[in-house]
Amino acid sequence: RSSDDLIHRLFVCIAGVADQLQTNFAGDLRNILKSVFLINASCSAPSPSTTPLPRELERSPSPSDNDPARAVENAEEALSVGWESPQSSSEIESPPPWIPDDMAPRCMSCETVFTVVRRRHHCRNCGKVFCARCSSNSVPLPRYGHVKPVRVCNRCFLYQVTPFMLEELATRS
Structure with missing residues:
Protein backbone atom coordinates (compact mmCIF):
# COMPACT_ATOMS: atom_id res chain seq x y z
CA ARG A 1 0.00 0.00 0.00
CA SER A 2 1.42 3.38 -0.91
CA SER A 3 2.08 6.05 1.68
CA ASP A 4 -0.54 8.26 -0.02
CA ASP A 5 -3.20 5.61 0.67
CA LEU A 6 -2.12 5.34 4.29
CA ILE A 7 -2.12 9.10 4.75
CA HIS A 8 -5.58 9.30 3.15
CA ARG A 9 -6.88 6.58 5.50
CA LEU A 10 -5.38 8.44 8.46
CA PHE A 11 -7.05 11.65 7.25
CA VAL A 12 -10.43 9.87 6.97
CA CYS A 13 -10.05 8.32 10.45
CA ILE A 14 -9.12 11.63 12.07
CA ALA A 15 -11.93 13.43 10.25
CA GLY A 16 -14.32 10.78 11.60
CA VAL A 17 -13.06 11.43 15.12
CA ALA A 18 -13.53 15.17 14.55
CA ASP A 19 -17.15 14.48 13.56
CA GLN A 20 -17.67 12.55 16.79
CA LEU A 21 -16.23 15.35 18.95
CA GLN A 22 -19.33 17.49 18.28
CA THR A 23 -17.31 20.71 18.37
CA ASN A 24 -17.31 23.80 16.21
CA PHE A 25 -13.67 23.14 15.38
CA ALA A 26 -14.29 20.04 13.25
CA GLY A 27 -14.15 22.10 10.03
CA ASP A 28 -10.93 23.80 11.13
CA LEU A 29 -9.41 20.43 12.00
CA ARG A 30 -10.40 19.07 8.58
CA ASN A 31 -8.77 22.09 6.87
CA ILE A 32 -5.56 21.60 8.85
CA LEU A 33 -5.52 17.88 8.06
CA LYS A 34 -6.18 18.59 4.39
CA SER A 35 -3.19 20.96 4.33
CA VAL A 36 -0.99 18.33 5.98
CA PHE A 37 -2.28 15.69 3.55
CA LEU A 38 -1.51 17.90 0.54
CA ILE A 39 1.97 18.70 1.85
CA ASN A 40 2.74 15.03 2.49
CA ALA A 41 1.25 13.96 -0.83
CA SER A 42 3.46 16.42 -2.70
CA CYS A 43 6.65 15.19 -1.00
CA SER A 44 8.38 12.23 -2.57
CA ALA A 45 8.24 9.27 -0.19
CA PRO A 46 10.62 6.29 -0.33
CA SER A 47 9.18 3.06 -1.65
CA PRO A 48 7.72 0.91 1.19
CA SER A 49 9.19 -2.27 -0.27
CA THR A 50 12.77 -0.96 -0.08
CA THR A 51 12.56 0.62 3.38
CA PRO A 52 13.54 -1.71 6.25
CA LEU A 53 11.51 -1.70 9.47
CA PRO A 54 12.95 0.68 12.07
CA ARG A 55 14.31 -1.06 15.16
CA GLU A 56 11.91 0.87 17.38
CA LEU A 57 8.98 -0.92 15.72
CA GLU A 58 10.48 -4.36 16.37
CA ARG A 59 11.15 -3.92 20.09
CA SER A 60 8.74 -4.83 22.88
CA PRO A 61 6.59 -2.06 24.39
CA SER A 62 7.96 -0.14 27.36
CA PRO A 63 6.34 2.23 29.87
CA SER A 64 7.61 5.21 27.88
CA ASP A 65 5.36 4.13 24.97
CA ASN A 66 2.42 5.82 26.70
CA ASP A 67 4.09 9.18 26.02
CA PRO A 68 2.01 11.09 23.39
CA ALA A 69 5.13 12.38 21.63
CA ARG A 70 6.39 8.80 21.27
CA ALA A 71 3.00 7.70 19.92
CA VAL A 72 3.24 10.35 17.22
CA GLU A 73 6.74 9.16 16.31
CA ASN A 74 5.47 5.57 16.07
CA ALA A 75 2.57 6.64 13.86
CA GLU A 76 4.91 8.58 11.58
CA GLU A 77 7.26 5.59 11.37
CA ALA A 78 4.35 3.29 10.56
CA LEU A 79 3.25 5.61 7.77
CA SER A 80 6.77 6.00 6.42
CA VAL A 81 7.34 2.25 6.12
CA ARG A 118 -26.85 21.67 12.62
CA ARG A 119 -23.58 20.01 11.68
CA ARG A 120 -22.30 18.42 8.47
CA HIS A 121 -21.62 14.72 8.24
CA HIS A 122 -19.88 12.92 5.37
CA CYS A 123 -21.27 9.62 4.15
CA ARG A 124 -18.36 7.17 4.20
CA ASN A 125 -19.86 5.30 1.23
CA CYS A 126 -20.54 8.11 -1.28
CA GLY A 127 -18.57 11.05 0.18
CA LYS A 128 -21.48 13.52 0.05
CA VAL A 129 -22.45 15.86 2.91
CA PHE A 130 -25.63 15.39 4.96
CA CYS A 131 -27.30 16.57 8.16
CA ALA A 132 -27.55 14.17 11.11
CA ARG A 133 -31.15 13.22 10.23
CA CYS A 134 -30.22 12.24 6.68
CA SER A 135 -27.13 10.26 7.74
CA SER A 136 -28.20 8.52 10.93
CA ASN A 137 -27.22 4.99 9.88
CA SER A 138 -23.98 3.15 10.55
CA VAL A 139 -22.79 0.01 8.80
CA PRO A 140 -19.41 -1.66 8.29
CA LEU A 141 -17.86 -1.01 4.88
CA PRO A 142 -15.23 -3.75 4.56
CA ARG A 143 -14.58 -2.93 0.89
CA TYR A 144 -13.14 0.42 2.11
CA GLY A 145 -11.36 -1.13 5.09
CA HIS A 146 -13.97 -0.16 7.73
CA VAL A 147 -14.75 -3.27 9.78
CA LYS A 148 -16.54 -1.28 12.48
CA PRO A 149 -19.80 0.49 11.57
CA VAL A 150 -19.30 3.96 10.07
CA ARG A 151 -21.75 6.74 9.16
CA VAL A 152 -23.62 6.41 5.86
CA CYS A 153 -26.43 8.48 4.37
CA ASN A 154 -29.97 7.14 4.23
CA ARG A 155 -29.82 6.63 0.45
CA CYS A 156 -26.63 4.55 0.57
CA PHE A 157 -28.01 2.61 3.52
CA LEU A 158 -31.25 1.74 1.70
CA TYR A 159 -30.15 1.31 -1.90
CA GLN A 160 -26.45 0.52 -1.99
CA VAL A 161 -25.04 -0.86 1.25
CA THR A 162 -27.93 -2.89 2.68
CA PRO A 163 -28.74 -4.90 -0.50
CA PHE A 164 -25.07 -5.91 -0.81
CA MET A 165 -24.99 -6.90 2.83
CA LEU A 166 -28.13 -9.01 2.41
CA GLU A 167 -26.74 -10.68 -0.73
CA GLU A 168 -23.48 -11.41 1.08
CA LEU A 169 -25.33 -12.93 4.04
CA ALA A 170 -27.49 -15.05 1.71
CA THR A 171 -24.44 -16.49 -0.06
CA ARG A 172 -22.80 -17.39 3.27
CA SER A 173 -25.75 -19.42 4.57
Missing part, protein backbone atom coordinates in the same frame (compact mmCIF):
# COMPACT_ATOMS: atom_id res chain seq x y z
CA GLY A 82 3.89 1.54 4.67
CA TRP A 83 2.51 -0.95 7.19
CA GLU A 84 -0.19 -3.20 5.80
CA SER A 85 -3.57 -3.52 7.48
CA PRO A 86 -4.77 -7.01 8.46
CA GLN A 87 -6.84 -7.20 5.27
CA SER A 88 -5.15 -7.69 1.94
CA SER A 89 -4.72 -4.47 -0.03
CA SER A 90 -6.24 -6.19 -3.08
CA GLU A 91 -9.57 -6.54 -1.24
CA ILE A 92 -9.81 -2.89 -0.19
CA GLU A 93 -11.03 -0.26 -2.64
CA SER A 94 -10.17 3.42 -2.42
CA PRO A 95 -12.93 5.32 -0.63
CA PRO A 96 -14.82 7.92 -2.65
CA PRO A 97 -13.51 11.49 -2.47
CA TRP A 98 -15.30 13.65 0.09
CA ILE A 99 -17.18 16.74 -1.02
CA PRO A 100 -15.37 19.70 0.66
CA ASP A 101 -17.33 21.42 3.44
CA ASP A 102 -17.24 24.78 1.68
CA MET A 103 -18.91 23.21 -1.39
CA ALA A 104 -21.88 22.01 0.68
CA PRO A 105 -23.72 24.82 2.48
CA ARG A 106 -26.86 22.60 2.60
CA CYS A 107 -27.68 18.96 3.24
CA MET A 108 -27.48 17.12 -0.07
CA SER A 109 -30.71 15.27 0.71
CA CYS A 110 -33.19 17.55 2.51
CA GLU A 111 -31.38 20.82 1.59
CA THR A 112 -31.44 22.11 5.17
CA VAL A 113 -28.86 24.87 5.74
CA PHE A 114 -25.96 23.92 8.02
CA THR A 115 -25.44 26.06 11.11
CA VAL A 116 -23.31 25.99 14.24
CA VAL A 117 -25.91 23.64 15.76
Whole structure:
Protein backbone atom coordinates (compact mmCIF):
# COMPACT_ATOMS: atom_id res chain seq x y z
CA ARG A 1 0.00 0.00 0.00
CA SER A 2 1.42 3.38 -0.91
CA SER A 3 2.08 6.05 1.68
CA ASP A 4 -0.54 8.26 -0.02
CA ASP A 5 -3.20 5.61 0.67
CA LEU A 6 -2.12 5.34 4.29
CA ILE A 7 -2.12 9.10 4.75
CA HIS A 8 -5.58 9.30 3.15
CA ARG A 9 -6.88 6.58 5.50
CA LEU A 10 -5.38 8.44 8.46
CA PHE A 11 -7.05 11.65 7.25
CA VAL A 12 -10.43 9.87 6.97
CA CYS A 13 -10.05 8.32 10.45
CA ILE A 14 -9.12 11.63 12.07
CA ALA A 15 -11.93 13.43 10.25
CA GLY A 16 -14.32 10.78 11.60
CA VAL A 17 -13.06 11.43 15.12
CA ALA A 18 -13.53 15.17 14.55
CA ASP A 19 -17.15 14.48 13.56
CA GLN A 20 -17.67 12.55 16.79
CA LEU A 21 -16.23 15.35 18.95
CA GLN A 22 -19.33 17.49 18.28
CA THR A 23 -17.31 20.71 18.37
CA ASN A 24 -17.31 23.80 16.21
CA PHE A 25 -13.67 23.14 15.38
CA ALA A 26 -14.29 20.04 13.25
CA GLY A 27 -14.15 22.10 10.03
CA ASP A 28 -10.93 23.80 11.13
CA LEU A 29 -9.41 20.43 12.00
CA ARG A 30 -10.40 19.07 8.58
CA ASN A 31 -8.77 22.09 6.87
CA ILE A 32 -5.56 21.60 8.85
CA LEU A 33 -5.52 17.88 8.06
CA LYS A 34 -6.18 18.59 4.39
CA SER A 35 -3.19 20.96 4.33
CA VAL A 36 -0.99 18.33 5.98
CA PHE A 37 -2.28 15.69 3.55
CA LEU A 38 -1.51 17.90 0.54
CA ILE A 39 1.97 18.70 1.85
CA ASN A 40 2.74 15.03 2.49
CA ALA A 41 1.25 13.96 -0.83
CA SER A 42 3.46 16.42 -2.70
CA CYS A 43 6.65 15.19 -1.00
CA SER A 44 8.38 12.23 -2.57
CA ALA A 45 8.24 9.27 -0.19
CA PRO A 46 10.62 6.29 -0.33
CA SER A 47 9.18 3.06 -1.65
CA PRO A 48 7.72 0.91 1.19
CA SER A 49 9.19 -2.27 -0.27
CA THR A 50 12.77 -0.96 -0.08
CA THR A 51 12.56 0.62 3.38
CA PRO A 52 13.54 -1.71 6.25
CA LEU A 53 11.51 -1.70 9.47
CA PRO A 54 12.95 0.68 12.07
CA ARG A 55 14.31 -1.06 15.16
CA GLU A 56 11.91 0.87 17.38
CA LEU A 57 8.98 -0.92 15.72
CA GLU A 58 10.48 -4.36 16.37
CA ARG A 59 11.15 -3.92 20.09
CA SER A 60 8.74 -4.83 22.88
CA PRO A 61 6.59 -2.06 24.39
CA SER A 62 7.96 -0.14 27.36
CA PRO A 63 6.34 2.23 29.87
CA SER A 64 7.61 5.21 27.88
CA ASP A 65 5.36 4.13 24.97
CA ASN A 66 2.42 5.82 26.70
CA ASP A 67 4.09 9.18 26.02
CA PRO A 68 2.01 11.09 23.39
CA ALA A 69 5.13 12.38 21.63
CA ARG A 70 6.39 8.80 21.27
CA ALA A 71 3.00 7.70 19.92
CA VAL A 72 3.24 10.35 17.22
CA GLU A 73 6.74 9.16 16.31
CA ASN A 74 5.47 5.57 16.07
CA ALA A 75 2.57 6.64 13.86
CA GLU A 76 4.91 8.58 11.58
CA GLU A 77 7.26 5.59 11.37
CA ALA A 78 4.35 3.29 10.56
CA LEU A 79 3.25 5.61 7.77
CA SER A 80 6.77 6.00 6.42
CA VAL A 81 7.34 2.25 6.12
CA GLY A 82 3.89 1.54 4.67
CA TRP A 83 2.51 -0.95 7.19
CA GLU A 84 -0.19 -3.20 5.80
CA SER A 85 -3.57 -3.52 7.48
CA PRO A 86 -4.77 -7.01 8.46
CA GLN A 87 -6.84 -7.20 5.27
CA SER A 88 -5.15 -7.69 1.94
CA SER A 89 -4.72 -4.47 -0.03
CA SER A 90 -6.24 -6.19 -3.08
CA GLU A 91 -9.57 -6.54 -1.24
CA ILE A 92 -9.81 -2.89 -0.19
CA GLU A 93 -11.03 -0.26 -2.64
CA SER A 94 -10.17 3.42 -2.42
CA PRO A 95 -12.93 5.32 -0.63
CA PRO A 96 -14.82 7.92 -2.65
CA PRO A 97 -13.51 11.49 -2.47
CA TRP A 98 -15.30 13.65 0.09
CA ILE A 99 -17.18 16.74 -1.02
CA PRO A 100 -15.37 19.70 0.66
CA ASP A 101 -17.33 21.42 3.44
CA ASP A 102 -17.24 24.78 1.68
CA MET A 103 -18.91 23.21 -1.39
CA ALA A 104 -21.88 22.01 0.68
CA PRO A 105 -23.72 24.82 2.48
CA ARG A 106 -26.86 22.60 2.60
CA CYS A 107 -27.68 18.96 3.24
CA MET A 108 -27.48 17.12 -0.07
CA SER A 109 -30.71 15.27 0.71
CA CYS A 110 -33.19 17.55 2.51
CA GLU A 111 -31.38 20.82 1.59
CA THR A 112 -31.44 22.11 5.17
CA VAL A 113 -28.86 24.87 5.74
CA PHE A 114 -25.96 23.92 8.02
CA THR A 115 -25.44 26.06 11.11
CA VAL A 116 -23.31 25.99 14.24
CA VAL A 117 -25.91 23.64 15.76
CA ARG A 118 -26.85 21.67 12.62
CA ARG A 119 -23.58 20.01 11.68
CA ARG A 120 -22.30 18.42 8.47
CA HIS A 121 -21.62 14.72 8.24
CA HIS A 122 -19.88 12.92 5.37
CA CYS A 123 -21.27 9.62 4.15
CA ARG A 124 -18.36 7.17 4.20
CA ASN A 125 -19.86 5.30 1.23
CA CYS A 126 -20.54 8.11 -1.28
CA GLY A 127 -18.57 11.05 0.18
CA LYS A 128 -21.48 13.52 0.05
CA VAL A 129 -22.45 15.86 2.91
CA PHE A 130 -25.63 15.39 4.96
CA CYS A 131 -27.30 16.57 8.16
CA ALA A 132 -27.55 14.17 11.11
CA ARG A 133 -31.15 13.22 10.23
CA CYS A 134 -30.22 12.24 6.68
CA SER A 135 -27.13 10.26 7.74
CA SER A 136 -28.20 8.52 10.93
CA ASN A 137 -27.22 4.99 9.88
CA SER A 138 -23.98 3.15 10.55
CA VAL A 139 -22.79 0.01 8.80
CA PRO A 140 -19.41 -1.66 8.29
CA LEU A 141 -17.86 -1.01 4.88
CA PRO A 142 -15.23 -3.75 4.56
CA ARG A 143 -14.58 -2.93 0.89
CA TYR A 144 -13.14 0.42 2.11
CA GLY A 145 -11.36 -1.13 5.09
CA HIS A 146 -13.97 -0.16 7.73
CA VAL A 147 -14.75 -3.27 9.78
CA LYS A 148 -16.54 -1.28 12.48
CA PRO A 149 -19.80 0.49 11.57
CA VAL A 150 -19.30 3.96 10.07
CA ARG A 151 -21.75 6.74 9.16
CA VAL A 152 -23.62 6.41 5.86
CA CYS A 153 -26.43 8.48 4.37
CA ASN A 154 -29.97 7.14 4.23
CA ARG A 155 -29.82 6.63 0.45
CA CYS A 156 -26.63 4.55 0.57
CA PHE A 157 -28.01 2.61 3.52
CA LEU A 158 -31.25 1.74 1.70
CA TYR A 159 -30.15 1.31 -1.90
CA GLN A 160 -26.45 0.52 -1.99
CA VAL A 161 -25.04 -0.86 1.25
CA THR A 162 -27.93 -2.89 2.68
CA PRO A 163 -28.74 -4.90 -0.50
CA PHE A 164 -25.07 -5.91 -0.81
CA MET A 165 -24.99 -6.90 2.83
CA LEU A 166 -28.13 -9.01 2.41
CA GLU A 167 -26.74 -10.68 -0.73
CA GLU A 168 -23.48 -11.41 1.08
CA LEU A 169 -25.33 -12.93 4.04
CA ALA A 170 -27.49 -15.05 1.71
CA THR A 171 -24.44 -16.49 -0.06
CA ARG A 172 -22.80 -17.39 3.27
CA SER A 173 -25.75 -19.42 4.57
